[in-house]
Amino acid sequence: MSNLAASAKLGPGNKRLAPPSPSPSNASNASRTDGTPSKRQKRDGVAAASVRDIRGASPTPTPAAMAAANTSYGNDMLTHLSYAVDFLKSKGAPKTLQEILDHLSLQHTPESQQQQFAALMRKHPRMQFTPAPRPKDGSKDKQQQLSWKLGKYEFRPKIPGVKSKVSLLEHLQAKTDASALAVKDLKDGWPDCDQAIDELEAEHRILVVRTRKENHAKFIWIDDPRLAHRVDPEFKAMWHRVEVPGVDDIVRKLTAVGQKPASEDPRLKKIETAATKQKPKRRGNRGSKPQQNVHMSHLLQDYSGHRKG
Structure with missing residues (x-):
């Protein structure tokens, strides 16, 4: 006896009742009679297929990777x-x-x-x-490989071939212009050149510009020791003992003699500029002038009396 016949019952009036409908849980688990998979079967099938694809994927990297x-x-x-x-x-x-x-x-x-x-x-x-x-035995094939x-x-430094005092003087003498040589570029290939620079400066072979605080060499030029002359220390002391008059005294003395100073007193210029700033500029009162349009007088005439009756 089939399940459908066993589940069928007789009701009042000997009427056959319809079989009970399957529960939602049984309906979700069971497959459809028309052969189409349910939602859960679809979801399970897609998940299984994605796992198979991942497991079976080749380990070669993608072009982006x-x-x-x-x-x-x-x-x-x-x-x-x-x-x-x-x-x-x-x-x-x-x-x-x-x-x-x-x-x-x-x-x-x-x-x-x-x-x-x-x-x-x-x-x-x-x-x-x-x-x-090149090898002397003539094995060129092996050397090419x-x-x-x-x-x-x-x-390769910025200033190649300069690593001694002689090469430094040769490089400075070979320069065709009067531009300075930066010490930082020189230290790029000769890091410990400070002592050589000090010695050449003492010998009046180079001119050195130094920083104010650290007194480090910054720029150098070529120099001629024949142009260096020793000055007696007594003369230097006498030179420094000479008192130089101030700016006010120089301007006053030149003006008293009738000479024009090379530079005017800057404080006087400041006073003059301050005085000019304090005085506001007055605007002139422009009187109203009668405006006559002589060239349009024929257009402004009254022609009302010339109307035809």
Whole structure:
């Protein structure tokens, strides 16, 4: 006996009653008779499909992730370049590519990245590359394959080749203009040049402009020791003992003699300007003048008496 027949009951008047409707919980769990999945089945199916897609996805990165990785690698490479410049500047001697990579902890990076880093160092304006000498045995193929690993790199200062008093004087004599040489540019390749500057200044070989507070050398020019003459200390003392009259006395004495001073007393100018500011400018009273439009007199005549009756 089927479930439908067992669930059917006879009511009053021998009428067959309809089977009871399924509960909402049973209806949600059971699948539809027409073959379409329910909402819960759809939700479960979508979740299972998304999990399968995630598990079965390939581990290859997306193009956006690859582009971001390349960008970060480029930024890191620029940072390593600045560190390499500082390393060569501090050492003051030529270094090989392997020594630079070991200092930057880049010896385990891929060979393609090392080759790209070496190409950027050769084009850097603060680095000077010296290629390796050619081999005598004639093995050119091997040298061409490893040419990016050979050679040495050296720091290139703003003023190259100046690291002694002789080279400094030669550089100043070779200048074609009267511009000053900044000491900060000189220290870029010769950090401990202060003592040499002091000695050359004492020998009247260079002219030095110093700061007021620290008395540090700021700018230097070439000088000629033949133009330096020693002045007797007694004469210097006599010179400083001479009293120079004040500005008021100089102006008064020149005016009394009938001469015009080269510069007027600035205090008198201030007094005059203050007096002119205090006096307000008077505006002249403009009288009202009669305005006559002579050229329009024929238009203003009264022609009312010429009307036709």
